[in-house]
Structure formats: C-alpha cells, structure tokens
Amino acid sequence: MIEDRPLIYKYLRHDKKFPHVWCGGCGIGILLGSLIRAIDHLGYTKDEVVLVSGIGCSGRLPVYVDFNTLHTTHGRALTFATGVKLAKPELKVIIIMGDGDATAIGGNHFIHAARRNLDLTAIIVNNNIYGMTGGQYSPTTPYGQRATTAVYGSVEHSFNIAQLAVCAGAVFAARGTVYHVRQLDGLIEKALLKNGFSVVEVISQCHTHYGRLNKLGNQIDMMKQQRDSAVPVEKARKMSPEEMEGKFEIGILVDREAPNYLEQYNKVRQKAKNALSLQLTKEEKEESERREALDKQ
Amino acid sequence: MHRRKKPEPKAQLMQGNEACAEGALIAGCRFFAGYPITPASEIAEHLSYRLPQVDGTFIQMEDEIASMGAVIGGSLAGVKSMTATSGPGFSLMQENLGFACMAEVPCVVVNVMRGGPSTGLPTNPSQGDVMQARWGTHGDHPIIVLSPSSVMECFTLTVKAFNYSEKYRTPVIFLMDEVVAHMREKVVLPEPNEVTVIDRVKPSVPPEWYLPYEDTSFGVPPMGIFGEGYRYHVTGLVHDIRGFPTLRQDEIEPFLLRLFRKISIHFADIQLVESFHTEDADLVIVAYGCTFRSAHRAMVEARARGLKVGLLKLITIWPFPRRVVEPLTRAKKTLLVPEMNMGQISREVKRVNQGMTTVLTVNKIDGTMITPQEILEKIEEEKK
Numbered sequence: 198m199i200e201d202r203p204l205i206y207k208y209l210r211h212d213k214k215f216p217h218v219w220c221g222g223c224g225i226g227i228l229l230g231s232l233i234r235a236i237d238h239l240g241y242t243k244d245e246v247v248l249v250s251g252i253g254c255s256g257r258l259p260v261y262v263d264f265n266t267l268h269t270t271h272g273r274a275l276t277f278a279t280g281v282k283l284a285k286p287e288l289k290v291i292i293i294m295g296d297g298d299a300t301a302i303g304g305n306h307f308i309h310a311a312r313r314n315l316d317l318t319a320i321i322v323n324n325n326i327y328g329m330t331g332g333q334y335s336p337t338t339p340y341g342q343r344a345t346t347a348v349y350g351s352v353e354h355s356f357n358i359a360q361l362a363v364c365a366g367a368v369f370a371a372r373g374t375v376y377h378v379r380q381l382d383g384l385i386e387k388a389l390l391k392n393g394f395s396v397v398e399v400i401s402q403c404h405t406h407y408g409r410l411n412k413l414g415n416q417i418d419m420m421k422q423q424r425d426s427a428v429p430v431e432k433a434r435k436m437s438p439e440e441m442e443g444k445f446e447i448g449i450l451v452d453r454e455a456p457n458y459l460e461q462y463n464k465v466r467q468k469a470k471n472a473l474s475l476q477l478t479k480e481e482k483e484e485s486e487r488r489e490a491l492d493k494q
Numbered sequence: 495m496h497r498r499k500k501p502e503p504k505a506q507l508m509q510g511n512e513a514c515a516e517g518a519l520i521a522g523c524r525f526f527a528g529y530p531i532t533p534a535s536e537i538a539e540h541l542s543y544r545l546p547q548v549d550g551t552f553i554q555m556e557d558e559i560a561s562m563g564a565v566i567g568g569s570l571a572g573v574k575s576m577t578a579t580s581g582p583g584f585s586l587m588q589e590n591l592g593f594a595c596m597a598e599v600p601c602v603v604v605n606v607m608r609g610g611p612s613t614g615l616p617t618n619p620s621q622g623d624v625m626q627a628r629w630g631t632h633g634d635h636p637i638i639v640l641s642p643s644s645v646m647e648c649f650t651l652t653v654k655a656f657n658y659s660e661k662y663r664t665p666v667i668f669l670m671d672e673v674v675a676h677m678r679e680k681v682v683l684p685e686p687n688e689v690t691v692i693d694r695v696k697p698s699v700p701p702e703w704y705l706p707y708e709d710t711s712f713g714v715p716p717m718g719i720f721g722e723g724y725r726y727h728v729t730g731l732v733h734d735i736r737g738f739p740t741l742r743q744d745e746i747e748p749f750l751l752r753l754f755r756k757i758s759i760h761f762a763d764i765q766l767v768e769s770f771h772t773e774d775a776d777l778v779i780v781a782y783g784c785t786f787r788s789a790h791r792a793m794v795e796a797r798a799r800g801l802k803v804g805l806l807k808l809i810t811i812w813p814f815p816r817r818v819v820e821p822l823t824r825a826k827k828t829l830l831v832p833e834m835n836m837g838q839i840s841r842e843v844k845r846v847n848q849g850m851t852t853v854l855t856v857n858k859i860d861g862t863m864i865t866p867q868e869i870l871e872k873i874e875e876e877k878k
Contacts, residue, residue, distance in 0.1 A: 214738065267570065276561075277566055277570075280563065306560055466549060
C-alpha cells in the first residue's frame with residue numbers, strides 16, 4: 198500500500214482535524230482508498246465530484262476528502278443527491294451509505310432512486326450492524342446473530358442489498374468486499390462509468406461490535422471470513438442453494454441499459470417549450486386581430 | 495390619425511395556489527420537488543406544467559422527507575428550490591428542514607394549512623400549524639414564516655419568501671391556509687422587470703481563502719455553490735467556520751448564536767405588518783391569513799356603528815413582530831386575536847402584553863372560517 202500514500206494524500210483535506218473517527222481495522226478506510234483510486238484513474242476533477250453521505254460510520258467519510266462534500270440526515274443521502282444531480286447534471290454525484298442507512302431508514306429512497314434511474318452511483322458499506330450507535334441489529338444482520346438489541350439472537354431475516362437493487366431496477370449492481378480490494382477498485386470504476394443508477398455493495402467488517410458480539414475474532418479473522426465465504430458470480434450460478442448457504446456472490450450482478458431520468462426529462466422540457474411557443478403564437482395572433490379591430494373603429 | 499391603445503395590464507382570475515407557483519417562477523425558482531397532498535397539490539401540478547417551459551426541473555418524490563432532501567440538494571447546487579405540502583407532509587419535512595436551518599441552505603417550504611392533528615380535515619381550513627412552523631424541527635433555531643391573506647399576496651409574498659431565503663440563507667416557510675389556497679380572485683400580475691428579486695451572495699475570495707461559515711457584519715456568510723470551485727463540507731452537525739464538525743464549546747455557541755443573530759439584527763427588514771386605523775382605536779384586532787379577511791369586514795362594520803376598532807395584519811408571523819404589538823399594549827388598547835386554532839398567536843400576543851392590557855380571543859376549530867359576525871359579537875360584548 199506504500200505506493201498509494203501519495204495518491205490518497207492528494208485527496209485528503211489537510212486542514213481537517215485528524216485522526217478520523219473510525220476504529221483501527223475498520224473496512225471503511227479500505228473502501229475510501231478504492232474510491233480514491235477509481236476517481237483518480239477515471240480523471241474526474243475535485244470540483245466536479247460531489248460526495249454525499251448519510252449518518253453512521255460511513256457517513257463520516259466525505260469530511261476527510263477534498264471534494265464537494267455533503268453529510269446529510271440519516272437515510273436521506275439519496276434524496277439530497279437527487280436534488281444536486283437534477284440541479285447540476287454535469288456534476289458526478291457519488292453516495293456513500295451504510296447498510297442501516299440505505300436499507301432501513303432509507304429503504305424507500307433506495308428503491309425509488311433505483312426505479313427512477315437518475316445517473317447516480319451509490320456505494321453501500323455493509324457491516325451487518327449499526328456500528329456508530331454501539332452495535333444494534335440492522336436489516337442485514339443475519340438470522341440468529343447477536344447484537345446489543347438482539348442479545349438472544351436476531352429473529353429477523355436479512356436483506357440482500359445488491360439483489361434488492363437489481364429488483365428495484367438499478368442498471369448496474371455489484372458486490373465486492375474490502376478483502377478483494379483490487380476487484381473493488383474495478384467495480385467502483387465500472388459503476389462510476391455507468392450511465393444510470395449504479396449500486397456497489399461493499400461487504401466490510403465491524404470487529405468492534407459485530408465481531409465481538411458474535412465471537413468472530415479480530416479484523417483479520419473477519420477479513421479471512423470474507424475471503425472464504427465470497428463466491429464469484431459465475432461460479433455461484435452453477436452452485437445449488439445448499440452449497441451457497443452462508444456464502445455470498447461477489448462481482449457484477451447486473452449490467453443493463455435503460456433510459457436515464459435526465460434524458461427523459463429533457464424530452465419533457467422540449468415538449469413543454471413546443472407547447473409554449475404554440476400558445477404564444479396563438480396569443481400574438483389574437484392580440485394583433487384585436488388591435489386591427491380597434492384600428493378599424 | 496390612428497392612436498394605438500396601450501395594451502391594458504391583463505387582469506386574470508387566479509387561484510391562491512397558482513399565484514404562489516407563478517410567484518415562485520418570477521422569483522427565479524427553477525426546482526420543485528414535492529409529493530401530492532390536498533390542499534397543496536395545485537402548486538405541484540402548476541409547476542410540473544410550467545417549470546419545464548423555462549428549463550427548470552419538477553420532480554415528484556417518493557414522500558415529503560425525500561422532497562425536502564431534494565430541495566436542499568438543488569439549492570446547494572445553486573438553483574432556487576421549493577416544495578409545497580400540507581400538515582401531515584409538513585410533519586415529515588421537519589427533519590430536513592432542521593438540516594436547512596443548520597447548514598444555512600436557502601429554500602422555500604409552502605405549508606397550506608388544513609385541519610389537524612394527524613390526517614385531520616384534508617379539505618377544510620385551519621391555522622393550527624403556526625407553532626409547528628416555528629418549532630416543528632428539533633433544537634433551537636430561528637426561522638422566517640410568512641402568511642398571505644389574498645391571492646395577490648400569495649404571489650407577492652412568495653417572491654418575498656424567496657428573497658428572504660436567499661438574503662439570509664435560511665429556509666422560509668410560506669404558511670398559507672386552505673381558504674387562501676383554493677380561493678379564486680382577480681389579480682393583475684406584474685411584469686418580471688417590475689419585481690425585485692434577490693439572489694444569494696456568492697464568495698468572491700480565492701477558493702483557498704474561502705471560509706464557508708465565517709461570521710460577517712451582515713451575519714450571513716457568502717454561499718459557495720457545488721461545482722464552482724469552492725469545495726467545502728456541508729453537514730447537519732454543529733460545525734466550525736470551515737464547515738467541519740466540532741465539539742469545541744468556543745465554536746459551538748458562537749455558531750448557534752450567529753444563526754439567531756443573522757435574523758434578529760434584521761427584524762426591521764423581515765417583520766412585515768399592515769395597520770388599519772390603529773391610531774385612534776381603543777380595540778385592535780390582530781389577525782393573519784384568511785382570518786384577516788373576516789377581521790377586516792368586522793372592523794368596517796364596527797366603525798360604521800361608531801366603535802373605534804383598528805386592525806393589525808401580521809404578514810410575518812415568525813419572528814413575531816413584537817416591536818409592532820408592544821406599542822399597542824403600552825397604549826392600553828384592548829387586543830382581539832381571532833384565529834382558527836386554540837390560541838397560538840394569541841399566546842404570543844399575551845407574552846408580549848405582560849399584563850398591560852386585555853387580550854381577547856376568538857377561537858374556532860370546526861373546519862370553517864371565523865365569520866365577521868363572530869368577531870363583531872365579541873367586540874360588542876367587550877364594548878358593552
């Protein structure tokens with residue numbers, strides 16, 4: 198990672214008070230590295246990138262990097278991003294959310310953003326728990342696993358975030374892990390290049406809460422578990438549901454084309470203007486007729 | 495010789511909601527995000543038709559929470575933005591409304607008041623959201639709330655609402671009621687060049703010198719726009735002058751005090767009222783919104799009967815125009831506050847009064863307007 202230091206430094210806000218808020222060994226830092234490499238590789242300027250986040254550990258990400266950054270309310274990052282993108286389509290709007298942020302409190306916004314297909318890139322850090330508030334169970338906490346609000350084990354079934362995005366209509370949905378970091382760089386790059394609503398679910402570890410409460414070991418043990426339970430999409434297609442038990446697919450789940458919201462709305466603008474010019478010509482005609490009649494009197 | 499007649503200004507019959515939408519357009523609003531709700535839907539409908547004609551954007555979001563979020567996003571990207579709703583939707587907007595107060599994002603939120611609480615009376619008028627408009631979002635914050643009482647005012651005050659929001663970098667709540675919103679009246683709309691439009695002040699310093707939340711003598715820092723070179727951090731957390739979250743006592747309080755100060759040092763500019771015969775009156779009616787219309791009629795009737803009645807119309811409801819009400823209480827004029835709630839503005843009037851004079855109220859919460867007769871009866875009862 199030594200060779201990456203100058204790159205990250207190019208994008209950090211040096212006048213910001215460091216250190217950051219994340220625990221040592223948190224996966225969000227790895228994701229931040231991936232995101233920076235992807236942005237740098239694609240050559241976006243700092244001025245054209247808007248980084249929007251919600252609330253939670255992932256919500257603190259934008260403050261450290263030198264883009265236009267917006268730290269919104271819990272679960273609402275996508276709504277703010279929608280406003281920014283519609284008002285200034287030339288901006289590259291990237292949204293960072295957590296699992297609770299995107300699929301619990303922001304679940305409705307998430308499916309509607311996917312359905313609407315505005316050109317946004319949503320990156321969802323999934324660590325299976327609410328980390329910042331101290332380890333309560335989230336919509337992605339697996340059945341039976343423990344959390345501070347599920348001390349006897351969770352009795353709810355978890356969301357498959359990337360699949361949810363596919364079903365809601367996202368044109369690009371992928372899943373990566375912070376262990377498979379080179380793959381993650383590529384997935385984020387592809388998502389950024391995609392014209393339409395793209396989603397990257399990033400499996401990360403919260404050893405401080407999820408790992409501790411469920412006796413999964415330290416951050417290194419948890420990353421090894423990511424390595425062991427991740428199955429490439431192509432391979433997973435050939436596996437039976439029993440074989441996939443306790444495992445998850447990584448890679449691109451869907452990559453398809455669909456009309457982008459802004460392209461569609463530009464057509465609306467054109468129709469509205471045509472209607473307006475027709476109306477104005479009609480009014481002008483009436484006005485000149487009225488004047489002619491007045492002149493004759 | 496032919497003499498061409500100058501075309502007469504076009505008088506038209508217009509609804510309050512439509513007038514509000516037209517006011518927004520002339521004020522420069524080019525982004526609207528909303529969710530359908532009676533009795534505010536006509537604003538969204540009208541803007542969905544008009545905004546694309548002028549290269550603006552209309553979007554119907556999945557709920558009012560999302561609408562308010564999109565409006566803030568639009569404004570941060572440099573476009574004047576607004577949303578419109580009614581009671582239940584206004585409750586949902588409170589979360590992000592607080593964000594707009596904290597991050598100082600200009601925007602206009604129209605709340606067409608209907609009967610409450612909860613789903614309440616969707617098609618009946620009320621003035622029950624006066625306190626919600628002031629204190630709806632959590633935490634101490636200042637806010638500007640304007641209330642129109644006629645269709646023409648729906649137009650002119652919407653422009654004013656945008657101007658205040660841009661000038662003071664604050665959300666402005668436009669508190670209409672169902673009567674004003676659905677009423678049709680004759681209006682003559684001004685030409686665009688006859689309307690004063692204020693735009694936000696943008697930074698003029700080099701980007702590396704820019705402090706997004708710096709204190710200024712005016713109290714309002716210039717606003718950087720996303721994508722224009724002034725990269726900064728916008729957050730709902732308490733932040734320092736660079737916009738970064740802070741927990742330092744010496745940064746928290748000065749910041750929050752500035753939020754109040756930027757409004758309080760400009761009370762004279764913000765607090766709009768209209769007085770009718772208050773000088774010689776010994777009883778003054780204090781009214782706002784649709785109730786003003788009944789109060790005006792009651793005043794005219796009372797004067798015809800030889801009673802010395804005056805009328806104070808509150809256009810700005812919050813910050814409450816204390817500097818106008820206080821002289822009336824000092825002069826020992828009886829104050830009568832008719833309103834379609836259980837006493838939200840009368841409570842403010844009583845607070846200002848501090849025992850110097852009598853404050854009477856007429857309250858009605860049955861989903862119908864207060865009639866001039868009801869106000870008149872109260873006046874005559876008092877004058878006996």
